[in-house]
Amino acid sequence: MMFTQTVDLAKASVRSLNERLHALEPERDEEGWRVLNPKGAHAIACGLRVPVTVEIEGHAGYYCAGMNQKATVIVHGNVGTGVAENMMSGLVHVNGNASQSAGATGHGGLLIVEGDASARCGISMKGIDIVVKGSAGHMSAFMAQAGNLVICGDAGDALGDSIYEAQLFVRGTVSSLGTDCVEKEMRPEHYHILEPLLKRSGCAANPSEFRRYGSARKLYHFQIDHAASY
Amino acid sequence: MRHRTEILPGMRESATFDRHVIYEIQRAAETGLYDIRGWGSKRQLPHFDDLVFLGASMSRYPLEGYRERCGTDVTLGTLHAKKPIHLQIPITIAGMSFGALSAEAKEALGRGASEMGTSTTTGDGGMTAEERRSSKLLVYQYLPSRYGMNPDDLRKADAIEIVLGQGAKPGGGGMLLGRKISDRVAEMRTLPPGIDQRSACRHPDWTGPDDLAIKIEELREITDWEKPIYVKIAASRTYFDVQLAVKAGADVIVLDGMQGGTGATQEVFIEHVGIPTLPALRQAIQALTELGMHRKVQLIISGGIRSGADVAKALAMGADAVSIGTAALIALGCNSPKYEQDYRKLGTSAGFYDDYQDGNDPAGISTQDPELAKRLDPVVGGRRLANYLRVLTMETQTLARACGKSHVLNLEPEDMVALTVEAAAMAGVPLAGTNWVPGRQ
Secondary structure (H helix, E strand, O other), rough: OOOOEEEEEOOOOHHHHHHHHHHHOOOOOOEEEEEEEOOOOOOOOOOOOOOOEEEOOOOOOOOOOOOOOOOOOEOOOOOOOOOOOOOOOOEEEEOEEEEEOOOOOOOEEEEEEEEOOOOOOOOEEEEEEEEOOOOEEOOOOOOOOEEEEEEOOOEEEOEEEOOOOOOEOOOEEEEOEEEOOEEEEHHHHHHHHOOOOOOOOOOOOOHHHHHHEEEEEOOOOOOOOOHOOO | OOOOOOOOOOOOOOOOOOOHHHHHHHHHHHHHOOOEEEEEEOOOOHHHHHHHEEOOEEEEEOOOOOOOOEEEOOOOOOOOOOOOOOEOOEEOEEOOOOOOOOOOHHHHHHHHHHHOOOEEOOOOOOEEEEHHHHOOOEEEEEOOOEEEEEEEEEEEEEOOOOOOOOOOOOOOOOOHHHOOOOOOHHHOOOOOOOOOOOOOOOOOOHHHHHHHHHHHHHHHHHHOOOOOOEEEEOOOOOOHHHHHHHHHHHOEEEEEEOOEEEEEEHHHHHHHHOOOOOHHHHHHHHHHHHHOOEOEEEEEEOOOOHHHHHHHHHHOOOOOOEOOOOHHHHHHHHOOHHHHHHHHEEEOOOOOOOOOOHHOOOOOOOOOOOHHHHHOOHHHHHHHHHHHHHHHHEEEEEEEEOOOEEEEHHHHHHHHHEHHHHHHHOOOEEOOOOOOOOOOO
């Protein structure tokens, strides 16, 4: 990537960085921005809405690339809570580990975590694709509505609790499944989802090693006979 | 099936097991389900009715009837936002979702509020185009479910309201039963049509006041620090919650007492969780005052506001504005006797209808049935709401002038006394005829 802009957060504020990124016009050649010395600052590169590429050289704090639209944000470090939360489109790539609620409520786009993701990864996801190359913590995909969560390592307790229509693919072990989440058959259409996601994420894992989990749809209508499950 | 009961001489109704209690036990035994309904708390609670204004006399100088100027405007979000909201009247429309309400009802709320120069608020499920078009000032709710949450809509809003709770159900999430999940509602919420939809009770990506501060920072960054950030809390541990909301960086706090309405909640939740609006408001003002933030962080109070008297008393206690929900729906036509026959078919009567969750609202307000929804003309509904807001405002001014105030925000606790010991203790004003404020040395 050729960088056209470099912003050093040791000298400039997150506010000034975001203000400049928000001011970018949509109709222009793609630019590459490089952010130095993030030092765990919060809300870096959030609210972007043009196809710009931002590379962050170090660790980012909460809500990095939050509500992203169209942009590509690459973090060369770890990220705090809520990376790419409510992402609508674009790509967020974490070359490290992610704290809790990675990709929370995301509607679209792709989030790649090279390392592990902590608890509640993909919580309330609404269409986003998430690929975690390591393991994901407990309560991941809680109330997940739509989209695909791929976990190449292991999943923690209560995976997919109260899940709606999101699809979960796990290569390793699952500590436990949450309420109304069940293992489902991997059919050809699911390989058609998984294979390109692994490819786009640069993951060499074999799709046949994954198991699929999703909603049993037993909680879609409250029934008194299911009260013990709630 | 409900039956009429004839009370004959010699029959004595139990105060503990009254007819409603007996009906509920029988209903529970038959269905195995707890009761879910709309509206807010229906039980008798200490409220603004228990306060009265003293009015000017020898020692105070009143203003002339409806002629002398008495200002009603208020500015919200002055602490951090580049673009605070300026309202012509201190009465806003509370958050109510498209889903719980029809698109026509949402549009009518926007029209009525805009005509009077005040704001309306979205709700769970996102912002509809009709609502944005019809609302000059629109507050965008940011809820735990994040249904329909879209950064483009966030930028279109005039303010952002982070919802932590609702007076009807502090600590509870929301529900929208399957019969109200139309294709449009389902699409906006990214859910299958027709399923019972659960709205989360806690936010997915932050926990506690320290995280909330960072969340507020993110929302400010995304919207370039333009929008006022409201934090809505349900009345429970109000004193501490208000102080923590200020610490987290709220521009405006919205406090919803237990009389606040809901589209669908368990009866047991509505009637048994949270505290009434009256003590909650006093605690909130105390919290703000102790921090030196009263009037710097604005406070909007809601939960059972019905008349200009309620508005004036809330302002006198220190609120900057009030918010109405149930009363606004009644103004649109909810529970109108015009639909008595239809109410009877549903086993209820005008004035008692609270089954908002069922989507069969004869007035076409709390429904997604297109035929029922057509019964509410948004233009007519908007006009009715504006009329009602006008009356509330004039009543508030009348009381303010009687107390010698040239602006409704100049009303103060000193202008009031309480009629009951409970209200005196809760509101922190003297019991009428005494200088005694229970609990105060």
